[in-house]
Amino acid sequence: MKITVIVPTYNEKSKIGLVIDALEKEFRSVNNHQAGILVVDGNSSDGTLDIVREKSKEYSNVELLIEKEKRGLGMAYIEGMNYAMNVLKTDAFIEFDGDFQHDPADVPRLIRELDNGYDYVIGSRYVPGGKIPSAWGLHRKILSRFGSLFVKILLGLKTNDNTSGLKLSRVKNFAEKLPLDGNKILSKRYAYKVHLLYEMAALGAKIKEIPIVFLEREGGVSKSSVKDVIDTLRVACVLFLRKIKRVFGGNAA
Ligand SMILES: Nc1nc2c(ncn2[C@@H]2O[C@H](COP(=O)(O)OP(=O)(O)OP(=O)(O)O)[C@@H](O)[C@H]2O)c(=O)[nH]1
Numbered sequence: 001m002k003i004t005v006i007v008p009t010y011n012e013k014s015k016i017g018l019v020i021d022a023l024e025k026e027f028r029s030v031n032n033h034q035a036g037i038l039v040v041d042g043n044s045s046d047g048t049l050d051i052v053r054e055k056s057k058e059y060s061n062v063e064l065l066i067e068k069e070k071r072g073l074g075m076a077y078i079e080g081m082n083y084a085m086n087v088l089k090t091d092a093f094i095e096f097d098g099d100f101q102h103d104p105a106d107v108p109r110l111i112r113e114l115d116n117g118y119d120y121v122i123g124s125r126y127v128p129g130g131k132i133p134s135a136w137g138l139h140r141k142i143l144s145r146f147g148s149l150f151v152k153i154l155l156g157l158k159t160n161d162n163t164s165g166l167k168l169s170r171v172k173n174f175a176e177k178l179p180l181d182g183n184k185i186l187s188k189r190y191a192y193k194v195h196l197l198y199e200m201a202a203l204g205a206k207i208k209e210i211p212i213v214f215l216e217r218e219g220g221v222s223k224s225s226v227k228d229v230i231d232t233l234r235v236a237c238v239l240f241l242r243k244i245k246r247v248f249g250g251n252a253a
Pocket residue numbers: 008009010011012040041042043067070071072073076097098099101217221222223224
């Protein structure tokens with residue numbers, strides 16, 4: 001199968017080269033599939049683009065998509081997912097941060113579950129063996145843990161990490177049916193994750209959570225903010241209302 005690791009970047013010059021090298025090293029153990037990397041950059045100004053261009057000369061399976069401007073994480077992923085499916089004809093894609101907070105060694109583990117028949121594999125911080133950075137402040141730990149729990153309870157999901165950024169999606173019958181369109185997705189920012197997870201579950205995807213250790217950010221600047229927490233709760237509430245409308249026979253929003 002063709003598998004594309006989609007890596008969004010915005011000013012990640014201290015990390016993106018290392019991320020690409022480390023992913024390429026992991027691909028060597030994934031010899032039953034054809035793996036590649038698609039970097040979706042929000043028009044970085046710090047030299048990230050030069051590094052990715054160099055890497056795409058070094059490795060033939062590295063591609064770069066440049067957005068006109070930074071439009072939010074959700075939009076970067078949507079652009080990457082559509083390109084991976086329609087142009088690269090990928091069979092599965094992986095969402096992977098460009099700041100080295102995801103461990104490249106988890107990529108073969110995600111792919112193994114695809115081989116085991118799962119359609120949506122989530123790198124989970126909230127199953128036994130999973131971890132969030134110990135350096136996170138108490139407020140961030142609480143927001144992340146309870147945010148995930150809130151989403152789970154409100155939307156009746158079975159999964160424990162509902163805001164994880166590391167996941168694999170099978171295209172056929174699943175990702176190809178997602179609302180991957182700026183006008184349909186409920187958030188152009190981080191909360192797109194909750195919308196897509198909900199839709200995947202609604203499509204009947206076989207979902208598996210595997211434990212991951214979310215690493216500490218060691219360079220560059222975080223782009224997530226408290227606005228994203230509020231946005232995540234908003235998206236969960238909109239999805240809940242849609243569900244209620246459906247159950248009571250109204251028109252689905
Ligand atoms: N193209 C693009 N990439 C983005 C955008 N926002 C974030 N990214 C990238 O997406 C990845 C995840 O964003 P982060 O800011 O690290 O978010 P986070 O990991 O939840 O937050 P931290 O733990 O504070 O790092 C990083 O590689 C960012 O460079 C965006 O609007 N456009």
